[in-house]
Amino acid sequence: MNVAAVDAAYDYAEKNFDVNGFKHRLDKVDVKEPRIFLTGNQAVAMGKVLGGCRVQTYYPITPAADESEYLEAHEILKTRNGSQEAIIVLQTEDEIAAVNSASGACLAGARAATSTSGPGFSLMAEGLGWAGSNEVPLVITYYQRGGPATGQPTRHSQQDLRFAMHAAHGEFARIILASGDIEECFFDAAEVFNLAEKYQMPVIHLLDKGMANSSRTYPVFDYGKFKVDRGLIVGEAELEGKVYKRFQFTDTGVSPRAFLGTKNGVQWYSGDEHNEMGNINEEPWVRRNMMDKRLKKLDFVDRDVPLEMKLNFFGDADSENVVVSWGSPKGAIIEALNQLKDEGYSLGFIQVRMLHPLPSAQIRRMLQNKKRIIDVEDNATAQLAGVITEHALVKPNYYVLKYTGRPMMTTEVYDAIKLILTDKAAQRQVLMHGA
16 A cells, blocks of 8 residues: 555656656755664664573564564674674464573573563463562563454554553562663663563563554664673572572572572472472461562662663653653654643653553652643553552543554644643543544
8 A cells, every 4th residue: 555655646746747847855964973774673673682682582473573583684693803693583383482481591591582462472471470480580572552352463552551560360570661762662672681680570671563663763872881780690609518599588589590500509490389499388488488579679679770760751840730651652742742832831741661660659759739640641541540540649630542553643642732731621532543
C-alpha cells in the first residue's frame, strides 16, 4: 500500500504540475556531526551489545523478532583493539525454552536476555518465577502489542504494565524499566544488565510497538560514559577454604554470586524453596527469611538507583497542572506542552521510567497540591494511574486514554489537554485519531 500511494502521488504530480515551473525544492541541510538512522528494535539490539549481552534467546513474534534478527545479522562483534567476539542468538522451539535458556546462560556467567511480546511473555511466566526464586539476573525485553490473546499482533498498546508487575505466581522481586524514546531504548537496553546483576533479580525492559517499529535520525550516541557493573561476584580465590552459600543472608538481600563451574563454588538451584546453600528446605524460619531476603532488595533498589533513572521531568515544576505518563506517549506530550506554553498555559510533565519498584515518595511529593493531575496512557484502564494511586496515595483526576492500536498523536493530546485546562473536558477522554 505504501508503494501504491507513492506511485499514485508521483503520477498525479507528473500529470498535473509543470516540473520545470515547480518551485518547491528541498534545500540541503548542513550537518556538523555524524548521524545515525535507526528503529527502536535496532536501538535495543545495539544497546544490548554495549551492555555486554552475549546470549540472546527468542521465539519469533511481532514486534519483538526484528530485534533478534538484527542481532543475528551482526553476531560477529569487532572490539576496539581489532579483535573479534560474538553474541550467540538462539532461536528456540518456544518461549518457555527461550526464557529458561537465558536463565541458564546467566547462571553460567554470561549476560543474557530474551525478547518477546505479550503472548510469548505469557508462556514465560513460570520461567520468570523460577528466575525470581533463584535470584537470576535475567533480562526480558518486552514489546507490548494489542491484546488480549492474539489481539492486534501488528498494532500498538501499553496494556501490559500490570501483567509485567505481577506475572508468575507467588511474590518475588523484579525491576521494570520503561523507555520513552529511541535514544532511551538504546541506553536502557545496556543499563538493564547492570540493574539485573547488581541487584540479582530479573529485569523487564518494557517497551511498546510504537517505539519498536518507529524510526528516527539522531546524532551518534555518546556511549563512552557507560560502564559495566557486574555486581557482587566472587571467584575461586575468594572461595578457597570456605563453604559457599549462594543465597547467603545479607543486609541488602544481595548475596555473593559465583558462576556455575567456579572452583570451590558448589551451589544448587531448584524450583522449590531453599536454604542459603540452595538445598530444598521448607522450615518456617528459612521460608520467612528467604522471602524477606528477596523482597527487601526492592527497598535497596529504591534507595540506591539514581532519581534520573527513575523519572524525567519536563516543563514548569511550579505549575498547578501536571501530566503523568510512561513509554512512547512522551514525544506527543512534550510537543503538546510546548504548543500550550506558546499559548500561555503552564504545565509540567512527569515521565515515569522505573515502574517497579515505583519511586512513590518522589511522585507523591511532585503531585501534592496540584489542581489538575492528567494521566495519559495507551490503555483502557489507566494502569499507571492505578499504580500511582496504590503506591503514592495520589489519584489523578483526569484521564486521557487510547486503546485503538494506534500510537498517540500530538494533535489529539494537545486538544485533550486544552479541554482540561479550560474546564471543558470529561474526566475520561478516549482518543481516536489514526486510520
